[in-house]
Amino acid sequence: MDIERIMNDLEKKHPGEMEYHQAVREVLESIEEVYDENPQFESAGILDRVIEPDRIFTFKVPWADDNGNVQVNLGYRVQFNNAIGPYKGGLRFHPSVNLSILKFLGFEQVFKNSLTTLPMGGGKGGSDFNPKGKSNAEIMRFCQSFMLELWQFIGPDTDVPAGDIGVGGREIGFLYGMYKKLKREHTGVLTGKGINWGGSLIRPEATGFGAVYFVKEMLTSKGESIDGKTFALSGFGNVAWGAATKINQLGGKVLTISGPDGYIYDPDGISGEKIEYMLELRASNEDIVKPYSYEFPGAKFFQGKRPWEVKCDIALPCATENELGKEDAQNLINNGCTCVAEGANMPSTPEAIEMFQEAKVLFAPGKAVNAGGVATSGLEMSQNAMKLGWPSEEVDERLHHIMISIHETCMEHGREDDGYVNYVKGANIAGFLKVANAMLDQGVI
Numbered sequence: 001m002d003i004e005r006i007m008n009d010l011e012k013k014h015p016g017e018m019e020y021h022q023a024v025r026e027v028l029e030s031i032e033e034v035y036d037e038n039p040q041f042e043s044a045g046i047l048d049r050v051i052e053p054d055r056i057f058t059f060k061v062p063w064a065d066d067n068g069n070v071q072v073n074l075g076y077r078v079q080f081n082n083a084i085g086p087y088k089g090g091l092r093f094h095p096s097v098n099l100s101i102l103k104f105l106g107f108e109q110v111f112k113n114s115l116t117t118l119p120m121g122g123g124k125g126g127s128d129f130n131p132k133g134k135s136n137a138e139i140m141r142f143c144q145s146f147m148l149e150l151w152q153f154i155g156p157d158t159d160v161p162a163g164d165i166g167v168g169g170r171e172i173g174f175l176y177g178m179y180k181k182l183k184r185e186h187t188g189v190l191t192g193k194g195i196n197w198g199g200s201l202i203r204p205e206a207t208g209f210g211a212v213y214f215v216k217e218m219l220t221s222k223g224e225s226i227d228g229k230t231f232a233l234s235g236f237g238n239v240a241w242g243a244a245t246k247i248n249q250l251g252g253k254v255l256t257i258s259g260p261d262g263y264i265y266d267p268d269g270i271s272g273e274k275i276e277y278m279l280e281l282r283a284s285n286e287d288i289v290k291p292y293s294y295e296f297p298g299a300k301f302f303q304g305k306r307p308w309e310v311k312c313d314i315a316l317p318c319a320t321e322n323e324l325g326k327e328d329a330q331n332l333i334n335n336g337c338t339c340v341a342e343g344a345n346m347p348s349t350p351e352a353i354e355m356f357q358e359a360k361v362l363f364a365p366g367k368a369v370n371a372g373g374v375a376t377s378g379l380e381m382s383q384n385a386m387k388l389g390w391p392s393e394e395v396d397e398r399l400h401h402i403m404i405s406i407h408e409t410c411m412e413h414g415r416e417d418d419g420y421v422n423y424v425k426g427a428n429i430a431g432f433l434k435v436a437n438a439m440l441d442q443g444v445i
């Protein structure tokens with residue numbers, strides 16, 4: 001495999017799209033050996049095809065704010081690869097959204113979905129709309145306008161969007177309402193739906209729960225458990241909330257959460273009503289996690305800082321991409337952190353990952369650790385197709401089994417000669433092989 005040739009071509013075709021380039025390079029470096037051992041991939045041009053999205057839709061989203069002023073945002077849907085199932089992946093509403101971010105997320109999603117054992121291709125979408133400070137009515141009008149364009153590109157067997165940053169149950173409700181009206185059908189076209197109208201139990205918790213199940217397997221492989229361990233978490237959104245809930249259930253202690261403005265350190269542990277308060281904080285659309293320290297006086301707020309300077313056993317970045325760099329990695333290693341699992345997508349920079357691996361810290365990438373979210377979306381699709389709903393115990397058990405299976409797959413493909421498991425390599429190889437073989441079977445299309 002000529003990685004530099006492929007990267008040069010990609011950079012020429014998609015100039016300046018750093019996040020996209022970063023995600024592709026990581027996968028290429030991990031799969032190089034396996035790819036070269038299978039010349040049939042090269043003859044079928046698999047790499048050149050798998051790194052390009054199948055298609056991208058871009059559209060304008062006009063809407064009126066509460067003062068009657070017209071606002072215009074950009075909307076996107078990137079349909080990346082449907083070799084193993086309909087396109088599947090979330091929608092992100094955040095001012096930072098652009099095509100580089102969505103291509104990186106869509107590319108990652110292809111391999112993540114492949115790891116889940118469920119038949120789902122990969123896609124991603126969203127808008128540069130900023131939900132912060134917007135009223136409910138403004139969010140509804142925006143979602144309705146967004147769906148007025150998106151509906152023609154999606155469908156329960158074509159492309160099934162879900163939530164991501166800035167898109168939770170409320171937004172999925174508004175989007176689904178408009179889709180239903182336009183299409184005149186009640187199908188599983190979005191996941192993350194409300195429980196009374198086709199949603200699955202455990203879906204809101206699934207990404208965080210799945211991440212902690214994965215950590216449990218990583219620790220078990222070393223003869224350890226979550227009980228009594230301390231955790232540093234970043235973010236305070238959906239993933240951080242689910243992870244904090246499950247960590248507490250398994251006897252761990254959550255010391256931090258964070259927002260773009262800084263982090264909260266709570267030495268008493270973030271549990272019980274404090275976890276409920278995270279939901280309130282998130283729903284408030286406020287910028288800061290600072291109110292937490294007023295509400296719970298034992299906690300301290302560190303303005304402009306990241307939680308990776310806190311002494312902890314396990315770090316779980318659950319906020320956003322590239323939020324954990326070289327210095328953060330050094331702090332964690334110096335403070336005796338032994339396990340880092342990515343709840344968010346690509347939160348660690350390549351330099352940070354290299355440092356964890358060199359220090360033999362257990363390190364697992366987002367596409368394995370946070371795959372429980374999309375896996376449970378897959379379970380929601382199955383329930384919709386069968387027109388029934390499973391009890392929460394059943395969904396949770398299936399989620400748990402899927403996470404155990406992803407962990408085993410990573411071990412199988414990522415174990416190195418000295419016994420250290422390179423989870424990045426394991427996840428990328430396993431995710432890639434399934435997609436590449438499906439593409440081979442289906443011919444050049």
Ligand code: NDP
Nearest residue numbers: 164165166207235236237238239259260319344345370373
């Ligand atoms: P949410 O919008 O619910 O939460 C994201 C959180 O991160 C918010 O608390 C946000 O604060 C905070 N945040 C944003 N930027 C920063 C920053 N620079 N530093 C610290 N905190 C920051 O999103 P999710 O929890 O759904 O998603 C979090 C991550 O998990 C993303 O990478 C997403 O792609 C990934 N993911 C999500 C899945 C899901 O099921 N929801 C599934 C798989 C992956 P603020 O709102 O103030 O910006």
